[in-house]
Amino acid sequence: MTMNIESTANALAALGHPARLSVFRLLVRAGHDGMLVGEIAEHLDMPLSTLAYHLRSLKQAGLILQHRQGREIQTVADYSAMEAAIEYLMQECCRGI
Structure with missing residues (x-):
């Protein structure tokens, strides 16, 4: 996965909320x-409606993957997306002008 400034900013913005x-x-x-x-x-002792809102934000930012298992939804962290965002920061933001 390759990140750019916009996708990295979206990922970081999604993680910028404590919930x-x-x-x-x-x-x-x-x-x-x-986890389901x-x-x-x-x-997290969080109402399902509130959690759904936060999961939607994380999914739109590309940080999680969701798969339906019957009536349940399995949610998994997308490690490659997070690694790509960190790599982008290290390569593009931390080097000299």
Whole structure:
């Protein structure tokens, strides 16, 4: 995955909200299996409607992937997207003018 200034800014903006950062941290800790939406809500003590809003923002920023499993939705952190954003910052933002 290749990032540019706009996609990196979108990813960082999505993580700039405490609730979304908490969701993303939880998903990273959950590993490659991720978590069901209901499990995320339970762990973070967050109403499903509020969680849905934050998940939508993270998904639009490309930081999570979601897959339907029957009636449930499995949510997984997109490690390659996060790594690409960090790589972009390191290569494009931290080098000399």
